Amino acid sequence: MITELGKKAKAASLILMNISAETKSxxxxxxxxxxxxxxxxxxxxxxxxVAAFLKKGGSDAMADRLRLTKARIADMAEGxxxxxxxxxxxxxxxxMTKRPNGLVIGKKRVPLGVIGMIYEARPNVTVDAAVLxxxxxxxxxxxxxxxxxxxxxxxTDIMAEAxxxxxxxxxxxxxxxxxxxxxxRELMRLSEYLDVxxxxxxxxxxxxxxxxxxxPVIETGTGNCxxxxxxxxxxxxxxxxxVNAKTxxxxxxxxxxxxxxxxAVAESLLPEIADALRPFSVEIRGCExxxxxxxxxxxATNEDYFTEYNDYILSVxxxxxxxxxxxxxxxxxxxxxxxIITRDYRTANRFLDEVDAAAVYVNASTRFTDGNExxxxxxxxxxxxxxxxxxxxxxxxxxxxxxxxxxxGQIR
Numbered sequence: 001m002i003t004e005l006g007k008k009a010k011a012a013s014l015i016l017m018n019i020s021a022e023t024k025s026x027x028x029x030x031x032x033x034x035x036x037x038x039x040x041x042x043x044x045x046x047x048x049x050v051a052a053f054l055k056k057g058g059s060d061a062m063a064d065r066l067r068l069t070k071a072r073i074a075d076m077a078e079g080x081x082x083x084x085x086x087x088x089x090x091x092x093x094x095x096m097t098k099r100p101n102g103l104v105i106g107k108k109r110v111p112l113g114v115i116g117m118i119y120e121a122r123p124n125v126t127v128d129a130a131v132l133x134x135x136x137x138x139x140x141x142x143x144x145x146x147x148x149x150x151x152x153x154x155x156t157d158i159m160a161e162a163x164x165x166x167x168x169x170x171x172x173x174x175x176x177x178x179x180x181x182x183x184x185r186e187l188m189r190l191s192e193y194l195d196v197x198x199x200x201x202x203x204x205x206x207x208x209x210x211x212x213x214x215x216p217v218i219e220t221g222t223g224n225c226x227x228x229x230x231x232x233x234x235x236x237x238x239x240x241x242x243v244n245a246k247t248x249x250x251x252x253x254x255x256x257x258x259x260x261x262x263x264a265v266a267e268s269l270l271p272e273i274a275d276a277l278r279p280f281s282v283e284i285r286g287c288e289x290x291x292x293x294x295x296x297x298x299x300a301t302n303e304d305y306f307t308e309y310n311d312y313i314l315s316v317x318x319x320x321x322x323x324x325x326x327x328x329x330x331x332x333x334x335x336x337x338x339x340i341i342t343r344d345y346r347t348a349n350r351f352l353d354e355v356d357a358a359a360v361y362v363n364a365s366t367r368f369t370d371g372n373e374x375x376x377x378x379x380x381x382x383x384x385x386x387x388x389x390x391x392x393x394x395x396x397x398x399x400x401x402x403x404x405x406x407x408x409g410q411i412r
Contacts (some may be wrong), residue, residue, distance in 0.1 A: 001178065002186035003185050005141050006193030008171030009114045013139040015169040017111060019400045027166035032080040034162040035127065035155075039073050042158070043134040045150040046123065053121070053147050061311045065251045066147055067159050074129045083377035084129050089136045093404070104406040109399045111137040112196035116187055117380070118143045120201035128345060128371075128378040130159055130173050141194070143176035143187055145201075153177060188213040191279075198393075200381040203308060218389060220381030223253030223336035224308045225366045228325040228351070230342035231264040237363060238269065238341040239276050245339070245365040247280040251310045253382060254337050254369040256317045258305060260325045263289070266318045270294055277314070286316035305324060305332045322347055326354050332361035333357060335384040338364040358384055358391035 035042070046068040053063055054274045069225035082324040089109050096106035119131045126142055133140035163172055176183050186199060191214045199209035200221045210217055225247055229238045241271040242392040245256035261269065270293045274284065284290070297316065304315040307329070320323045329338050339361035348362040353383040359369045359382075369392060371379025376394030383389045 002003040002176065002183055002190060003193075005171075005174050005176065006114070006190045009139040009174060010193045012111045012169040012171035013111070016134075016137040016139055016172060019137055019168070023167045024088070025084055025138070027163045027168050028080055028084040028135060029406070030162035030166045031127075031131065031159045032077045034158045035073060036079065038154075038158050038278050039070055042151070042154055043068060043070070045154040049123075049148050050149045056255070058147070059311065060120065061251045064249070065310075066123065066151075068123060068151065070104060072124065072142060076124055079372060079378045080127065080131050082372070083135050083395070084185060086135070086377050086395060088135065089399050094401065101410055103410055106404050107401040108404050109396075110402050112398055112400055113138060114193055115380075115398065116143070116190065116194045116197040117141070117188060117322045117382065118184060118197065118199045118201075118205065120145040120149040123148045123155060125161070126152045126155045126175075129200075129380050130156070132378060132380045132393075132395060132398055134163065134168070134172060136395050137337070139174075141174050141176065141187065141190075143184060144179070149177070149179055184208075184210060188215060191215050197382050202310070204341055211361075218381070218383055218393070219385045220335045220383050220393070221253050221336075222384060223366075223382070224257050224306065224332060224334045225254060225337045226258045226260055226329050226333060226339070227256045227336070227366070228260040228319075228329070228340045229262060229265065229269065230322060230325075230340055230344065230347055231262040232343040232347070233265070234343060235265075235269055235272065235342040239272055241339070241341055241363070241365050242273060243276050243280075244283060246277065246314055248365075248367055250312055252367075253308070255310070256314070256339075256365050256366055257307065257309055258317070258332070260317050260319050260328060262325075263318050263320055266290075266392055266400060267293055270316075270318075281312055283313045284316055285313065287318055289318040290316045298336075308334065322350065322376055322407055324353065330354075330356050336382060337361065337369040338363060339366050356397050358382065369398035 030127040031207045068252050094107040129361050160173045187272040194215045197215040198218045199206045203222050227242050274294045284297040285304050286297040291297045300315050337359040338357045371392040374392050
């Protein structure tokens with residue numbers, strides 16, 4: 001089955017390489033309209049997924065990742081239009097240089113080809129991934145988690161129908177409907193047809209893909225993000241940013257999982273932080289100094305400082321200063337998003353320079369690490385590696401280049 005999907009996608013990719021910008025625009029416009037027009041049936045299918053997930057004992061926080069609403073579907077449709085309105089990178093020529101022998105050499109931006117995507121319980125990823133791939137003339141094979149199979153199936157069916165009616169080749173967008181581990185492993189090894197595989201989800205999923213894939217992989221998603229409150233920080237700003245980064249949507253990868261706070265302000269500020277987090281029932285797991293200040297804090301283990309909770313849990317550590325904060329982040333972080341709250345310009349710049357992450361913030365929430373917030377319309381994932389892309393992956397990250405060479409009879 002997976003091989004057949006690969007064959008169809010490969011055939012479609014060869015047509016998509018030369019599909020017109022007008023056809024792509026018409027197809028994405030049709031997708032946005034179809035999503036809006038079919039809101040009721042999407043909600044019905046999504047409710048099946050949510051109900052089954054909760055019946056199996058899934059947490060409310062993780063159910064929120066899975067749940068669609070009218071507003072979220074409207075946002076997805078709007079996101080499609082935003083991507084459609086962005087400049088098309090495919091075909092862009094990146095400079096031409098004339099060599100002494102008369103050859104004129106340049107680079108041209110081209111699609112990657114066939115993109116495979118393995119992800120977990122967020123059906124909005126189905127739309128984001130499909131639209132970004134198709135805007136950049138890539139065919140895509142999507143494989144979501146079993147928790148969202150009803151949602152993903154209806155979304156893919158609606159989009160594929162809209163695309164084909166607009167002139168896209170069959171096989172441009174396909175979904176793996178068998179969510180067994182066997183199909184995931186087959187997709188990881190579909191090197192004859194896939195040009196790249198992008199896992200998006202938790203640490204376990206990403207590690208499994210990295211360790212087992214024979215297809216080139218771009219790692220995305222795992223976010224053990226830190227907020228470091230430096231001793232000169234504005235206290236109200238620090239509390240507001242932490243509460244937003246931890247509680248606005250704790251199940252997503254750009255949510256804060258760990259707080260580092262300078263010992264000079266820990267005694268005065270940690271009680272305020274605990275009070276601000278209490279209405280959200282955030283469980284605090286802290287070092288000994290944290291526990292001495294926040295009486296309800298549980299002891300943090302070393303493993304806690306490495307953990308992406310995706311829940312209302314926060315690890316806290318009191319640090320001696322910026323040296324220890326940076327060292328802790330570079331040791332325990334996942335290279336996703338890190339933030340410092342400070343009024344000291346030099347310390348801010350040092351943090352920006354020395355913290356090794358895809359996105360580094362000064363006096364802002366980590367929740368902004370997002371393709372839409374960065375002006376990309378959407379993202380296929382947030383890459384935590386350094387090759388071939390890093391950070392939110394928009395349109396340009398889904399392309400490659402090829403050299404184009406003009407001659408007039410040169411031989412070597």
